Amino acid sequence: MKHTEKLNDIYKHFDKDVHLLFGYTPTCGTCKVSERMLDIANQVTQLPINKSDLNFYPEFCKTYEILSVPVLFIMKKDKIMQRIYAFQSVPYLVENIQKVIDDKNLS
Numbered sequence: 001m002k003h004t005e006k007l008n009d010i011y012k013h014f015d016k017d018v019h020l021l022f023g024y025t026p027t028c029g030t031c032k033v034s035e036r037m038l039d040i041a042n043q044v045t046q047l048p049i050n051k052s053d054l055n056f057y058p059e060f061c062k063t064y065e066i067l068s069v070p071v072l073f074i075m076k077k078d079k080i081m082q083r084i085y086a087f088q089s090v091p092y093l094v095e096n097i098q099k100v101i102d103d104k105n106l107s
Contacts, residue, residue, distance in 0.1 A: 010060055013048040014078045018101055020049040021073040023066060034070040034087040041093035045101065074100045 013019035022038055024031035035051065042049055054061055054069055064073070067085065074082040074097055081100045087093060 010050065010052050010057055011078075013050050014075070016048050017076060018047055018081075019075050020047050020097070021075060022049060022051045023054040023061075023069055023071040023073075024051065025055050025069050026053060028069050031070040034072075037087050037090050037093060038072060040090050041097060044094050045097045047097065047101075076100065 010021070013021070020038070020042065022035065024035060038049070054066060054071075060066075064080070070085070070087060072084040072087065072093070073080050074084070081103070082096055084093070084096060
């Protein structure tokens with residue numbers, strides 16, 4: 001995992017219709033497993049994704065009320081459509097991401 005080096009980079013996909021923001025910390029074992037699951041799920045959905053080490057973004061964590069890691073935000077531009085803390089399975093991730101994509105297509 002590579003952390004985003006500038007705070008502005010954490011917002012780099014906020015202009016995209018639908019995108020993913022994955023927050024982790026490097027010492028979190030669950031984060032490593034979750035990242036792999038997310039990578040597999042995103043092979044299906046093919047969305048822009050930003051992976052950020054949240055140790056470097058305390059203000060972002062406070063603003064978005066992040067309770068723990070790993071965390072996945074499924075976003076439309078700068079709005080959080082869904083927040084996932086428990087990455088139950090790859091199909092679970094694909095299903096939840098796809099719901100937001102399908103909702104976008106209906107709008």
